[in-house]
Every structure is written in C-alpha cells, then in structure tokens.
Amino acid sequence: MRHFTRIALLTVSALAVSGTALKAQEATFAVTAREVGAPSYNPITGTKLNSANSLIFDRLLLQDADQSFHGALAQSWEQTPDGMQWTFKLKPGVKFHDGEPFNAKVIEWWIPKFAGTENAYMVANIDKVEVVDDLTVRFHMKAPDPNLLFNFASSFMGVPSPKAYDQLGDKFGVTAAIGTGPYKMESFTVGQQTVLTRNDDYTWGSDLSANRGPAKIKKITVREIAEDSTAFLELQTGGVDLLYTVPTDFLPRLKAEKTVKVMMIPGTEIVYMPINVTVEPFTDIKVRAAAAYAINQKAIWQTLYGGVGTPANQFLISSLQESKVDPKFAISYDPARSKKLLDEAGWTMGPDGVRVKNGQKLQVKLWTSNGTEFKRITEAVQAELKDVGFQADITVFDASSINAQYKKKTEHQLAVRSYSWTNADIIDWFFSGKRLGYPNVSMLDDPKAEELNVIAMTKSKTWEERVANFKAYHEYILSQYAFAPIYEPANIFAYSTKRLKLPEAIRGTRLTSQTILDADVTK
Amino acid sequence: MFGYFLKRLLLLIPVFLAMSAVVFAIVHLVPGDPIDNMLQIGSSPERRAALTAKFGLDRPLVVQYGVWLGRVFHGDFGDAIVLKQPVATLILTNLPHSLALGGLALLFSTVVGVSIGAAAAFFKDSWFDRSVMGLILAGATIPNFWLGLLLILVFAVELGWFPVSGARSLDALVLPVLTVGLGGVALIARVTRAAMVEVARQDFVMMLHAKGLSRRQIYLGHVLRHALLPVVTILGLKVGWVVGGAVTIEYVFARPGLGSLLISALNQRDYPLVQGCLLMLGVAVMLGTLLGDLAQAAMDPRIRNGLR
Numbered sequence: 001m002r003h004f005t006r007i008a009l010l011t012v013s014a015l016a017v018s019g020t021a022l023k024a025q026e027a028t029f030a031v032t033a034r035e036v037g038a039p040s041y042n043p044i045t046g047t048k049l050n051s052a053n054s055l056i057f058d059r060l061l062l063q064d065a066d067q068s069f070h071g072a073l074a075q076s077w078e079q080t081p082d083g084m085q086w087t088f089k090l091k092p093g094v095k096f097h098d099g100e101p102f103n104a105k106v107i108e109w110w111i112p113k114f115a116g117t118e119n120a121y122m123v124a125n126i127d128k129v130e131v132v133d134d135l136t137v138r139f140h141m142k143a144p145d146p147n148l149l150f151n152f153a154s155s156f157m158g159v160p161s162p163k164a165y166d167q168l169g170d171k172f173g174v175t176a177a178i179g180t181g182p183y184k185m186e187s188f189t190v191g192q193q194t195v196l197t198r199n200d201d202y203t204w205g206s207d208l209s210a211n212r213g214p215a216k217i218k219k220i221t222v223r224e225i226a227e228d229s230t231a232f233l234e235l236q237t238g239g240v241d242l243l244y245t246v247p248t249d250f251l252p253r254l255k256a257e258k259t260v261k262v263m264m265i266p267g268t269e270i271v272y273m274p275i276n277v278t279v280e281p282f283t284d285i286k287v288r289a290a291a292a293y294a295i296n297q298k299a300i301w302q303t304l305y306g307g308v309g310t311p312a313n314q315f316l317i318s319s320l321q322e323s324k325v326d327p328k329f330a331i332s333y334d335p336a337r338s339k340k341l342l343d344e345a346g347w348t349m350g351p352d353g354v355r356v357k358n359g360q361k362l363q364v365k366l367w368t369s370n371g372t373e374f375k376r377i378t379e380a381v382q383a384e385l386k387d388v389g390f391q392a393d394i395t396v397f398d399a400s401s402i403n404a405q406y407k408k409k410t411e412h413q414l415a416v417r418s419y420s421w422t423n424a425d426i427i428d429w430f431f432s433g434k435r436l437g438y439p440n441v442s443m444l445d446d447p448k449a450e451e452l453n454v455i456a457m458t459k460s461k462t463w464e465e466r467v468a469n470f471k472a473y474h475e476y477i478l479s480q481y482a483f484a485p486i487y488e489p490a491n492i493f494a495y496s497t498k499r500l501k502l503p504e505a506i507r508g509t510r511l512t513s514q515t516i517l518d519a520d521v522t523k
Numbered sequence: 524m525f526g527y528f529l530k531r532l533l534l535l536i537p538v539f540l541a542m543s544a545v546v547f548a549i550v551h552l553v554p555g556d557p558i559d560n561m562l563q564i565g566s567s568p569e570r571r572a573a574l575t576a577k578f579g580l581d582r583p584l585v586v587q588y589g590v591w592l593g594r595v596f597h598g599d600f601g602d603a604i605v606l607k608q609p610v611a612t613l614i615l616t617n618l619p620h621s622l623a624l625g626g627l628a629l630l631f632s633t634v635v636g637v638s639i640g641a642a643a644a645f646f647k648d649s650w651f652d653r654s655v656m657g658l659i660l661a662g663a664t665i666p667n668f669w670l671g672l673l674l675i676l677v678f679a680v681e682l683g684w685f686p687v688s689g690a691r692s693l694d695a696l697v698l699p700v701l702t703v704g705l706g707g708v709a710l711i712a713r714v715t716r717a718a719m720v721e722v723a724r725q726d727f728v729m730m731l732h733a734k735g736l737s738r739r740q741i742y743l744g745h746v747l748r749h750a751l752l753p754v755v756t757i758l759g760l761k762v763g764w765v766v767g768g769a770v771t772i773e774y775v776f777a778r779p780g781l782g783s784l785l786i787s788a789l790n791q792r793d794y795p796l797v798q799g800c801l802l803m804l805g806v807a808v809m810l811g812t813l814l815g816d817l818a819q820a821a822m823d824p825r826i827r828n829g830l831r
Contacts, residue, residue, distance in 0.1 A: 036787070037606075037787045039603075039605070039606040039607055039608065040607070045607075047561050047562075047563055048605075118561060118562070118563050118566065118570075119563060121563070121565050121566055121567070121570075122565075156563075170607075174608070189616075189779070190606070190608075190613075190616075191779060191783065191784075191787065192689075192690070192779050193689075193691075223689065223777075224777070225688060225777045226774055226777060226783070226787075227688075227774060227775055227777060229672065230675070230687060230688045230775060230776070230777050231777075233675060233676075233679065233680055233687045233688075234687045234688060236680060237679060237680055237683065237686075237687050239686055239687050239688065239689070398555075398790070399555075399790065400553075400554070400555025400556070400559065400560070400790065400791070400792045401553070401554045401555050403555060403559050404554030404555045404556065405554060419564075421564055425564075425565060426564060428565070429564045429565060434567075434568055435568060438559070
C-alpha cells in the first residue's frame, strides 16, 4: 500500500512538473474591444483582421515605427524611374505551414486573387505579374503607384498558401489558415479565441527582430475580450499575459500594478473635430477658423490623458512625413485669434456669454459617438467653444447611427471623431468631393482640393514625389479649416512581467510578429 | 387536452407572422447600414453601390421582407453580411453556450426561488419573512452587469476561485450562472410566496387544518402544489430569457452565446444576423409561453375548458 502511494505521488508530481514545464512555454494574449469578432483570417477577402493575423501570415514588407520599409518575404526591391515597373527579390528557403514552397509563382497566383474583393484597390494599379525567375517577380503597372510599398506592408497583404487557399475556398481562414508566419493556427472560434502553435521551421524573420529563427514561445492563445474592464481584470489575475491595446483611461490602474509593464509606441490614431463647411454659420471660413482655434489641444492632452500621446495640430499622425506641414498651416490653440475672427465675422458677445448676429445665437450642434472616452473629450471641446462664445449642444449617437445621420449631409455641424490609419491617403478618404456626407463629414467639395487630390493620389511617381504632393494637399485642407485637430493617442499595450519578457524597444507601427519573435516567457 | 393543444398551436401562426414583420421592420428602420462596416478606407463609392446591390439592400423594404420571409419558411436564414457565414451556423454554434448558461440559471433560480418563497410563506410575517423578502427586493433592483462585476471582483480577483471570463472550462460557468440566477430568484420567490399566501386563505386549507394535519404537511403537501401554477407560467415566459436574455452578462464575462452574437450584429447592423437572432429569441418566447400554458392546462382542467 505504501509502495502504491509512493508511485502515485511520484506520478502526480511528475505530471505536475511536466504540466508547469509545458505551461512555461505558453502565453495567453488578449485582443480587446476594437478587434473582437473578426470573422476570419482570410487576408485577401477580410475587411477586419485581428492582431493574431500577423503571427500566421508574413507579408512582403514590414514598416518600422518611423514608417520606413523593411524586407520580410521580400529581400530587396527596386522601381524604374517612370514608376511603371517594380522588381522584387524574394527570400529563399521560405515554406508554408503545409510544406508548400514560397516563390515567384505564389505571387503570380496571389495578386489576381484580389480582383472583386474588398481589398482589390490595393493592387488595382498592377497590370500584370511577371515571373522572372524562381525568386524574382516583376510588377508591370497600369499607373505609377509609390504607395505599393505601403500596401505590401499592410496586414491585408499576408500571403496565404495557394494550395490550401484554393482547396478550402470560403472556409480558408475559418477552419484553417495556412501562411508562412512564425505560428500555425491550431484552432479558431470566432469572437472567442485562436490557438497558435510555433512554426519550428521558421528561419526568415525580418531585420526588425533580433531573433530571426523560430519563436521562443511555443504556444500562444489569443483571446477576444469585448469589455475593457474584464480584459484588465484578466491581466491582473493572470488569465491573460498580454493586452494588445489598452484604453488611455486604464493607464493609472495598470501603472499601479507592480507586475504589469505598460509600453507605448507611436500612435496610429487622430481625434479631430470635423466642421460641416456647407451649413450655417460654418459656411463662413472665419467662423470655422474661430472654432478650430478655440480647441485647447494641450489642455485636453494634459488633463484628460495625463500627458500620454501628443496634442494634434494637423490631420495626420506625426510619424508620417506628410504631417510635417509648414508651421503657418498647423492649427493650435489661439483664443485671442478665435475671438478676433468671430468679431470680424459680425458675431458680437451677448450678455449670457453666447455670441449673437442679427438676433441669431451662435448655437451649434456638436455630435459624438457613445463611449466614455468620446463623451469626455466632447465635453472638454464644448467647454472650450463656450470660452470664445459658441453654445455647442452635445448629441450622442452609436457608431452606425451617426454615420447614417452624416449621410443626410445637412443635419450636422460639428462632431468629435477619430480614425486610425498610417497613410496620408486618409486625407482623400475624409475630404474628397466624391465621398460627401460620409466619410467626408466636413462636406468639403472644393475645386482646388480636388485638383490637389488627383495629383497626390494618381500623379506621383516616386515616394518622395508622393510625400510632397500629399503635403501640399494636406496644407490646403488645413487652410480651409474643414476640421480642428485635437489629440493623437499613443498605442498602448501591457503585459505581465511575471510571465513574459519583451524587448525594450518595440519596432514596427504596431505590436506584431516581429516583436513576438523576440518575446519569451520568464523562467 | 389535444384539442386545446391544437388550438394553441394554430394561434402561433399569426403571432409568428406579426413577430417576423416587427423584427424585420425594427432592424431596417434603425439608422445605419452594414455596408459602412465592410468598406475599407480607400474603396470607391461605386464599390459601395455594388455591395448594396449585391445584398439586395437597394430594393424596397417590402420586397426585402418578402424575400427574407420566403427563405425563412424554407429554413434558410441567409448569410450574415459582415460575418460572411450562414446565420444558421452562427446561431447553432452560439446556442449551446446560451442554453447552458440560461438553463442552469433557470434551474438555480427555480430551486432556490421556490424554496425561499415557500419558507417565507410558511413563516409569514415573521422576522425571517420580512428580512428575506427585503433582501430579495434589494436583489431584484441590482443591475445584472453590476452584480456580475461585483462577483468577478470578489470571487475571481480577490479569492481567485473562478476565472474572470471566457468559456474555456466548466468553472467559468459558475459566476455567470449565479449572476443571472440571482436575478430570477427574486422574482420566483416573490411569486411563490404570494401564491402560497393566497392559497392558504382558501376553504380547503381551512378544512385540512380542521382535519388535524400539521402545518408543515399542509404547506408542503397541498398549498405549495396549488401555488406552483403561477410559478410555472412565469417559468414558461422565462424560457425565452434562457436563450438570449443574458445579453449583458455574456458581454461582461466575455462568453459566446446568442446575446453576444446579437450585440455584435446590432453594432455592425448585420441585418440577416440580427433578424435571425431576434426571430430565434421570439420563437423561444413563443414556445416557452406555449409550454407554460400547456403545463398549466395539464395541471388545471378549468383552463383548458375555458378556451372551448
């Protein structure tokens, strides 16, 4: 009997030891609200992909935080001076999770697959793909498109295995997702979790990681948690080891946790106030400028966000070259100028602190989306507008309703919105005359802006030319006071130092595979 | 009894049709549309028009309703626009989670609710009755999601007994079941107590007392049995609530289920999915009511005779 007990004890402890050893190689990550519910990992047809996507699929290129391009599946690339041909050299020895080789033939198969999908526009300028040799591929363009590099670095440009893709059809990305990435998809439950196991054959990490070989963590479970408070409690209790995104208002609570490390990388988001230029009183550019100069970006950044992120003074995130506009176009807090402009426009201060013109009060609608953060920032904007003589009445909508309201084109005046994008072409999306109402909430339809748009979007041959053209377009939009910039949040993520070790400096525009390759579990 | 059953069943057809129309109208009359949630930054206005046409959203609402209803009668709920999967598949993968949570919660509230209600009626007007009923009144007014967060803080964060969220193990069910169940306890206990007090005033109870039966025998053997009639009705209504009523709780505990599915579908205005989910919930309520009525009729002949 004693003998039996000893064997049982030994077995149990052996199991326990192997259990912890196994556990030590595992980590649980969580994607929060914004990324919950991505329906598939199909990079070609997907319109919503979560952060785990970058662990399964590699792309041709990656971008660093300074927006510079680095080779991933591509080793090098060059462009002809007229911008009509791009030649890409591919990395040798790359294999998909199903053992299929990655080569020029894959690219030749891949590009045409985008036709007719939501993401078709990304490769729309490619006329045809030529296989030069096994590892060299040449794109013949319909029109020059310096933005091709950005598109190839996009998360929708993960390269899937042609064999698996054609075999699985609609099921690709749902029942299985085969890429060349450092992790293989083991299982995926929409809205719940994705289980990933290490790709032991991986040796093609980019120069954005110290580790180019197989990842250090054996197994990663990526959970989807819709409620930010729940995600925070999971991190606190060890249910998850890393949160991909953290709202700024959770920072103080996270910083109070001794075993949690909070990391910040340059932001990809801008919070701004669009101004409907076609509705009174904002048809008057002076009133628009007055509203824009009334916003105290620094105060909002300090008091609401505790100095995290940066105050925004133009429309693009600060890491983009196109955001470096001539200082005379940048919009920053200037209440004296704001009041002067309103006086010039004929709006005189009334006894109740609200300006009046021809018996009409300077009373405007200020719209916002639901969500604590939006409401707080909108209240701050309301108070600042009040200081120069605007009475702004806040209405709160849910995200889908507010878009429908914008489409009516004449109902809205001011709003507080945000976008997340890392390319200057967002100016086209929000200010092009082709998209009035929504997404062009400002309703800007101006011949000069349209002309600059066409030049920036279609006439640039090289990246430098494109930057210059977009900068000119950006400056013109600023000069029209079609919006007021407010705030540029930082990208924040947090992890448990009890469980994980991450590199000190995070390379890349987001927390993606190049960082996870260098991540390890603590011993 | 069979005649009664048939009549009740036939009555469901107009109710179903009315419900489907309301479900369809509500979803489409709310501002917003699913295409906004599918378009990528940079895609052209023509692309939007093409997508709208592809999903038939440019057709008159009546036509869209007709097409949808026709498909539903063939058991086809269509494909979710944003999630791009058959609505039926999405519902079927989420339903078991809702059934587990709702079923256990219903069981919990029934057992605990009836016991507490019976005890309160037995000790009517005592300090026990008053304090239990007071507590329950307080319990019924606590918002569900708040109770959920409170339970998470105490039992998951402080004590570490249960996981904070998810549906990865059975113990992850305990806190959500308690959260949903405690809300139901209040209702069922109050109904049980009121019904028992009512029944206890009737003549046959007086006669039982006169016969010399003990109070315990009378209450457990006779009064409770008669008092269960309204409880059964309430439970029937709650079957619909079992399927998807725990919406906020599924959200707080990051659990899959019809509720979470419905919320995300609503946020994205994924019409076919919202319609499918709402229809499922409606049918569950309808069938629950039917079950409750049938159980009542089986227990009380006066009801089934009343409909003749």
